[in-house]
Amino acid sequence: MRPQTVQEMASAAEVIRRNLDGHSNTVYVNTRRLTHINMTAFNCIAEILSSACKADRQRKIVIVTSSVIAWSAPLFKTLASDEPNLLVEIYDSAFYPGQTFVEDESFIPILRTQTKMTWRHEREILGRHGLRDGLAIADICCGIGDFATLIKRHFNPTRLLALDHSRKSLEYARRVAADFGLTSIEYTYGDASQMLLADNQFDFVTCRHSLQIFDRPDVLLRELYRICKPGGRVYITNEKNSHCLGEPHSESIRWTYDQVARLFSHFDMDVEMGPKSRRLLTDAGFDAIQVETFMVTNLDGDPRDFANMIEAWENVYAGQMAVRRGDPPDFIRRFRQGFKDHVLAALHPKGYAGWPIWAASGRKPY
Structure with a gap:
């Protein structure tokens, strides 16, 4: 995701909002294959996630990311630190039992x-x-x-x-x-x-x-x-x-x-x-x-x-x-x-x- 303007994010933003609004328990946002993102895109996503957290404090939103993408977990964890019902899950921290x-x-x-x-x-x-x-x-x-x-x-x-x-x-x-x-x-x-x-x-x-x-x-x-x-x-x-x-x-x-x-x-x-x-x-x-x-x-x-x-x-x-x-x-x-x-x-x-x-x-x- 490397848009030059927020307007370029409109369709993706609508997909995220629609899915968040459609669930009231736990919603998983899968970013495992999101290899590159600029701050225009990240700020857009961050605003959507923060608004969704505030709109329903009982709903839990889980960002699923991978240790393979070096920037992903630190950036989303910073966002999650301000929202108690926003969590980050590094799925491959132990991704197979052995x-x-x-x-x-x-x-x-x-x-x-x-x-x-x-x-x-x-x-x-x-x-x-x-x-x-x-x-x-x-x-x-x-x-x-x-x-x-x-x-x-x-x-x-x-x-x-x-x-x-x-x-x-x-x-x-x-x-x-x-x-x-x-x-x-x-x-x-x-x-x-x-x-x-x-x-x-x-x-x-x-x-x-x-x-x-x-x-x-x-x-x-x-x-x-x-x-x-x-x-x-x-x-x-x-x-x-x-x-x-x-x-x-x-x-x-x-x-x-x-x-x-x-x-x-x-x-x-x-x-x-x-x-x-x-x-x-x-x-x-x-x-x-x-x-x-x-x-x-x-x-x-x-x-x-x-x-x-x-x-x-x-x-x-x-x-x-x-x-x-x-x-x-x-x-x-x-x-x-x-x-x-x-x-x-x-x-x-x-x-x-x-x-x-x-x-x-x-x-x-x-």
Whole structure:
């Protein structure tokens, strides 16, 4: 909204007034996609909101904004400070249930080790799903950015955008890219469920291990579909944690990973999503869908890497999430034991430990 005069705001102002006048309880004003506004427009809206607040003190007006739009919350909060029945809601302060866990710095070791171990498989898989040199690529929910750096080094994209909602993760990602001398990755702070990106921009869009930690994966898939060019592909990876396995102590390991799935479900996350990938992509409108699975194991390089990953899982899942859920000490001790047995399986000279991943992609129809 950048009008030169208040008269240019007349139609928009009438829409706001009409909707405010038509409701007497709670009215939500959604400004999540209002990226730019000048003071002419803001003052016009402010006058309408203030008048509506004074006209009916029992009515509550809620301005819904996003942390991605830096100016929005401070400006509307200043306005709300003078009107007790005008509130500002930053909807993405914790816009998915597991955000506090995955944005914690203690999660970084998990992400680094996971990418290190999955890349041995994914480098070949990505080619089968249509990734090649010279494409415009977006890595959505990029986390600490290590996957984006690998894409940059091995696939030479013409453009590479990496988006995440964690400022800490993006700061870390920029440092990692700088260490490798990779200066052309566009690290972007944003909400994956409402990206401020134009339609049909990218040839190849990736979203790894992320749909499973959102309570509305269909919303994210619609956004991935929107920013992908017709004929381009969206590539996702997800897990089925209850199928993690190990030997020896297979029973203890199986019990713990069954509990991992239930624990994530408690926080409205689905780490059993892997086999659902085909249905999710189909429902989102993709065609030419490809699905394959691979097993990350302790035999993929140094077994210590696998053990480190499991130890990091234990720290977050048993040390934070189970505690947050309110699980009793006896449960947490048994829960931890399965992780310790999985580490033992990974490091045992005759042992085997596995973590299954589903890789899937779909084409946006022409």
